[in-house]
Amino acid sequence: MLILTCPCCGVTGEETEFHPGGEAHLKRFGPGSEDGEFTAYLFDRKNPKGVHFERWRHAFGCGKWFHAARCTATLEVFGTYPAQVSAPPEEIVARIRVRRPGWEMPA
């Protein structure tokens, strides 16, 4: 079972209390962008086996969106952080590097 802690209200709960929102830190492209950029924004996802950064919503709690860093293979959660950032916080990246030596931040 995936256990997440909402960084907005501090509640820790099972994944059924939250709602997944897909991959985090996507670069958005809108009107005026190239077709290839817009297509990649809409459809291309990393879907890794291992460390992944995701968007989650505390659906049965405060209702706010946040980001989570977790392992898709083991369900280990490295940390959660507010959705208003464009990259994971350094302390979470450092925690991932301790737990997954050799891991590199995806481009």
Ligand SMILES: [Zn+2]
């Ligand atoms: Zn919450």
